[in-house]
Amino acid sequence: MNDYDFSILNDKEFEIFATDFLSIKEGTIIDRFKPGRDQGIDGKFFTDQNEEVIIQVKHWLSSGIDKLIYQCRKKEADKVHKLSPSRYIFVCSLPLSNSNKEELVKIFSPYLSHCDIYGKENLNDHLRLPEYTHIEKNHYKLWLSSSNVLTLLINSGIYSKSERTFEEIKKNRKYYVKTESHDIAKSILDNSKCLIITGEPGAGKTTLAENLCYLFVQEGYEFVEIEDSIDNAWDVFTKDKKQLFYFDDFLGRNYLDGLYNREDSKIVKFMKAIKSCEDKLFILTSRSTILNQGKQISELFKIDNIQKNEFELNINNLKKIEKASILYNHLYFSNLQQEFIDKFYENKGYRSIILHKNFNPRLVSFITDNQRYEYLNQDEYWDKVKSQINNPKDIWEFVFDNQTNEIQKLIINFVVINSKKISEKKLLNTYEIYCELTNTQANFREFRNSLKILTGSLLNRYIDLKSITTYDLFNPSIADYILPIVSIEHDNLAFIIVALNNEESYKALLSFKENNLINNKNLTKIINRVILEIEKINEWSKYFDLYTKSLLYIKRECKNQTIKKPQIENFTRELNSNGFHYKSLYRTLQLFDALIDSQDLENLSINWDGIITSSLEQHPDHYELILISYLILEAENHSDTDFTEAFTSVTLEYWQDQVHDEVNDILSSSIEYDDLDSISNKADEIVNNNLGEYQIDVTSIEAEILEHIDLDSIREGIMSSYHDQFQDEYGSHNYYRGENLSHDSGFDDIDSLFER
Numbered sequence: 001m002n003d004y005d006f007s008i009l010n011d012k013e014f015e016i017f018a019t020d021f022l023s024i025k026e027g028t029i030i031d032r033f034k035p036g037r038d039q040g041i042d043g044k045f046f047t048d049q050n051e052e053v054i055i056q057v058k059h060w061l062s063s064g065i066d067k068l069i070y071q072c073r074k075k076e077a078d079k080v081h082k083l084s085p086s087r088y089i090f091v092c093s094l095p096l097s098n099s100n101k102e103e104l105v106k107i108f109s110p111y112l113s114h115c116d117i118y119g120k121e122n123l124n125d126h127l128r129l130p131e132y133t134h135i136e137k138n139h140y141k142l143w144l145s146s147s148n149v150l151t152l153l154i155n156s157g158i159y160s161k162s163e164r165t166f167e168e169i170k171k172n173r174k175y176y177v178k179t180e181s182h183d184i185a186k187s188i189l190d191n192s193k194c195l196i197i198t199g200e201p202g203a204g205k206t207t208l209a210e211n212l213c214y215l216f217v218q219e220g221y222e223f224v225e226i227e228d229s230i231d232n233a234w235d236v237f238t239k240d241k242k243q244l245f246y247f248d249d250f251l252g253r254n255y256l257d258g259l260y261n262r263e264d265s266k267i268v269k270f271m272k273a274i275k276s277c278e279d280k281l282f283i284l285t286s287r288s289t290i291l292n293q294g295k296q297i298s299e300l301f302k303i304d305n306i307q308k309n310e311f312e313l314n315i316n317n318l319k320k321i322e323k324a325s326i327l328y329n330h331l332y333f334s335n336l337q338q339e340f341i342d343k344f345y346e347n348k349g350y351r352s353i354i355l356h357k358n359f360n361p362r363l364v365s366f367i368t369d370n371q372r373y374e375y376l377n378q379d380e381y382w383d384k385v386k387s388q389i390n391n392p393k394d395i396w397e398f399v400f401d402n403q404t405n406e407i408q409k410l411i412i413n414f415v416v417i418n419s420k421k422i423s424e425k426k427l428l429n430t431y432e433i434y435c436e437l438t439n440t441q442a443n444f445r446e447f448r449n450s451l452k453i454l455t456g457s458l459l460n461r462y463i464d465l466k467s468i469t470t471y472d473l474f475n476p477s478i479a480d481y482i483l484p485i486v487s488i489e490h491d492n493l494a495f496i497i498v499a500l501n502n503e504e505s506y507k508a509l510l511s512f513k514e515n516n517l518i519n520n521k522n523l524t525k526i527i528n529r530v531i532l533e534i535e536k537i538n539e540w541s542k543y544f545d546l547y548t549k550s551l552l553y554i555k556r557e558c559k560n561q562t563i564k565k566p567q568i569e570n571f572t573r574e575l576n577s578n579g580f581h582y583k584s585l586y587r588t589l590q591l592f593d594a595l596i597d598s599q600d601l602e603n604l605s606i607n608w609d610g611i612i613t614s615s616l617e618q619h620p621d622h623y624e625l626i627l628i629s630y631l632i633l634e635a636e637n638h639s640d641t642d643f644t645e646a647f648t649s650v651t652l653e654y655w656q657d658q659v660h661d662e663v664n665d666i667l668s669s670s671i672e673y674d675d676l677d678s679i680s681n682k683a684d685e686i687v688n689n690n691l692g693e694y695q696i697d698v699t700s701i702e703a704e705i706l707e708h709i710d711l712d713s714i715r716e717g718i719m720s721s722y723h724d725q726f727q728d729e730y731g732s733h734n735y736y737r738g739e740n741l742s743h744d745s746g747f748d749d750i751d752s753l754f755e756r
Helices: 013-026 066-084 098-107 120-129 130-138 147-154 160-175 180-191 207-220 231-234 255-260 264-273 290-299 299-303 320-332 337-347 351-355 361-367 378-390 391-404 408-419 426-437 444-454 477-487 490-501 503-514 520-538 540-557 565-578 585-597 608-616 622-635 645-669 673-691 699-706 712-732 748-754
Strands: 044-045 050-058 085-092 112-120 194-199 224-226 243-247 281-289 310-313 461-465 469-473
Touching: 013 044, 013 050, 013 085, 013 120, 050 066, 050 160, 050 194, 066 098, 066 408, 098 112, 112 120, 112 378, 120 130, 120 337, 147 426, 160 194, 160 207, 160 320, 180 194, 180 207, 180 310, 194 207, 194 290, 207 224, 207 243, 207 281, 207 503, 231 243, 231 264, 264 281, 264 408, 264 673, 281 290, 290 444, 320 337, 320 361, 320 461, 337 351, 337 378, 337 699, 351 378, 351 748, 361 378, 391 477, 408 426, 408 444, 408 461, 408 469, 408 477, 408 490, 426 469, 426 490, 444 461, 469 585, 490 503, 490 540, 503 520, 503 540, 520 540, 520 565, 540 565, 565 585, 585 608, 585 622, 608 622, 608 645, 645 673, 645 699, 645 712, 673 712
Parallel strands: 050 085, 085 112, 194 281, 194 310, 224 243, 243 281
Antiparallel strands: 044 050, 461 469
């Protein structure tokens, strides 16, 4: 016989349970109000005579009956009298004596009667009746505390470890939040009888698996936990008996040893046996990395197509309200000091946790464990929480230290430094170059296998319509963990930058300094190593952009170092031979201009005509045109060619296309409503100022450029903007600023959940 104390439910969950219970009791649909300040109402319904009935629910287990009655007398009674309902129903999770009920009747008289008070005993009495059976099943956490479930397990005669596991699950069940992942995973298990839950560390694989186990134990299955080998399961496999076998982390830490010892054939054989029986189920968990490794090593895993039984638990699929519920549950049932919990509510700090890119259940469990922070004050605690969620080292450290080999680590480093999706072809090319730079033997077979192993655990894999395969990080927090590690490996970082040889990786390198991961001295050391490696390769066209960026950094940022003459010769020789490249035009012009200013180009052979012609052919923008005009000015000292006409033509081509947008952007953000009559003069001034930045006189094209400005449309746009602004400030009561309000689940439900 079940005797629930309801401690498994948090306050919001108990409210939902109570209104569901009363819906059956009263035979009507009850309007339940969202969590938050209830003004004395948690639910209500109307009788056939259109009389209002109000429901109040109290879940005050930790406070006790005396405080509950005191609260009712001092605060709740006035609320009820103001509402003046025809009838008042009071539900609480505490055990209530007859005298307790009589006192409550007096407090809420004349609205509350003795028969409309439900305490712990009354609720349990009703739940034992057949018509209330589905209430327990609907509130899955409730039946986890059922004595029937525990008896079923203990009497099953299984291993003592299973009993210990069950007790641990029972202790932690209150933290569980049933999400869509629960239903999807259960559907796979229902259909295939075997379920493999995979996912990144901290995603909640074990928690989901254990709660699914409990669900089926409730339905009469014997719970059998497999300890070290599938052989243990065969020992208790019983024909014509409902059994659920559970194997957590089934490939384990020493997965290679297990597979080489033919553990894979035993697992596949056991899965086949499960599927052949109507009364058997099998739940397994594995880190995605390890399972993917197993698939590569084990032909049996491939042949039997075990991915049909897989469910990938992905944090990104959680809804905001599901993440909020996970955090709320952990806070509600935590042993954190109250002042620590208050920090989550202060300025709605819970939002920053829920929306953080690194959110996962393990991290939530970590930051709500009082033992980790008991010696801190509340401000130190909150700083620690923010630090750990920004850099969740404890989540990823074990995976990288124990479950990835050197090639897999290298692949992750490539993807992290690349900073965006990277094609499989680019990864292979990067690996090949990296091996050449480091004088190591490339193993392309192992590299391809490693890509497959990492997919779904640390990497996402995409195939577009053109069958091009690309990869990016499975979770952004991986980069947060990797970057500080890579930043101290200076030579290795230089090799990666050269091997990737793109804009993204160079930006990532500079960001190390911006994020205080490396200092100026070490960044300079890395860039000098990049320069050295490029010079060794001696493929100037291929690495010219990276070489130019590196030299430009030395020129601008390093006070104690100058660019060496051979490096300047390398730069100018490539420029003389191949001219400017479109993608690197601005940086190349910057470096060239800096070398002119410092007179570093003296006595060097420069193809001025070819260089200037090449720069003008790259469709330069305004800032590039400014630098080219300086270049032309310097060329007058070295060449007889007059580039004025060519420069003017390219400038006209650029501004004919860009002038309207340029003028519109400036005027829209700067002109006052009263100055709209002078918009034409303002446009003339903008164009004149821009053209005046060139060292070449191009005023002859100013009138032609002005013809490409649609002043009427700019004026109308500005007037419309002022009209909208006026409406926002004075004419609308539905305008919100500063908060990102959305309609998916937004913050309304989340803020209500956390409202005190």
